[in-house]
Amino acid sequence: MTSLVTVSQALELVPAFDPNEAIVDPLEGGLTNCTYRVLQGDVVFFLRLDSSYSNIVQSNRLNELFILDEAAKAGLAPEVIFSNLEFGILVTEYLPGRIWVETDLGDSENIEKLADLLRSVHSLPICGYQHDMAEIAVRYRKPLKRFSDLDTFASKCIDIIRSIRSVNMISCCHCDVVVSNLIEGNRLQLLDWEFAADCDPFFDLASVIGFHKLDNKHTDMLLTAYTGSGDGASKEKLEQQLRVYKAIYWLWLANRYALSLEGSLIDHLKESQQSVF
Numbered sequence: 001m002t003s004l005v006t007v008s009q010a011l012e013l014v015p016a017f018d019p020n021e022a023i024v025d026p027l028e029g030g031l032t033n034c035t036y037r038v039l040q041g042d043v044v045f046f047l048r049l050d051s052s053y054s055n056i057v058q059s060n061r062l063n064e065l066f067i068l069d070e071a072a073k074a075g076l077a078p079e080v081i082f083s084n085l086e087f088g089i090l091v092t093e094y095l096p097g098r099i100w101v102e103t104d105l106g107d108s109e110n111i112e113k114l115a116d117l118l119r120s121v122h123s124l125p126i127c128g129y130q131h132d133m134a135e136i137a138v139r140y141r142k143p144l145k146r147f148s149d150l151d152t153f154a155s156k157c158i159d160i161i162r163s164i165r166s167v168n169m170i171s172c173c174h175c176d177v178v179v180s181n182l183i184e185g186n187r188l189q190l191l192d193w194e195f196a197a198d199c200d201p202f203f204d205l206a207s208v209i210g211f212h213k214l215d216n217k218h219t220d221m222l223l224t225a226y227t228g229s230g231d232g233a234s235k236e237k238l239e240q241q242l243r244v245y246k247a248i249y250w251l252w253l254a255n256r257y258a259l260s261l262e263g264s265l266i267d268h269l270k271e272s273q274q275s276v277f
Helices: 007-013 052-057 061-073 102-106 108-121 133-146 148-163 202-212 216-227 232-260 265-276
Strands: 023-026 034-040 043-049 080-084 089-093 171-173 182-184 188-190 197-199
Touching: 007 034, 007 043, 052 232, 061 080, 102 108, 102 202, 108 171, 108 182, 108 188, 108 202, 108 216, 133 148, 133 232, 148 232, 148 265, 202 216, 202 232, 216 232, 232 265
Parallel strands: none
Antiparallel strands: 023 034, 034 043, 043 089, 080 089, 171 197, 182 188
16 A cells, blocks of 8 residues: 655655646546646656555556556557655656547547557566456455445446456456547557556457447457457457456446445446446
8 A cells, every 4th residue: 555645745756856846737537546747847747646546446556667668668658757656656758649539439540540559558578467357346346335236236247257267368458448548649559557467458449349338330340450350259259358347347436436425426337337237
């Protein structure tokens, strides 16, 4: 568990920053951490600080740094400038470019770009840390015990995850491929690697398909672009990982709601529940 720090404390700890001159602007979008754009002189940095929820999610920060380094060397991710695991600080370069939006997934050329990016990610060296989706699911369920309806459905989600057999094909995966984590400058790259680990590569396809509710046409386009064929075996693997993704995503949302009681999550949680079966 990290010792949480404020922005001003973080600025004091990062050698690249001068607390008296750095201009800090909070960024929107993250649900797990606190993120900022930091202007130091004429150089822009990205700053991420752990929050109380970061400790609950228990991301493997050391593993993330290993994968980020490999991904940055391959041109797939921002370069790490500074990190402090004890205080939950990560500073990377601030990538120039445009963050994708959901409509970008409707373009066939973009689907090809995304498939190429995912193949490149899955070609990175494995890190030795593999996600145990069933163990993660059980951990997400713990705070749901006081919500009987949520806990009952959580049990069903865990059964789904446990029913999907483990695979022999494991690759380095991002595990949170959504458009808000895709940025396009000179090439398409990925942001926010905190969930990255060794995993079934089809889980990365499942995350973008499941989160953005791609229709059959665009799902087939992505699968064919990624595999080169979209054969029956690949479709079966993808369908299995879609079931895992939808179940684990609902559990993540439910966990977040149980710990925060954020009313804005209720409708999202109900919608996600309908997609699990």
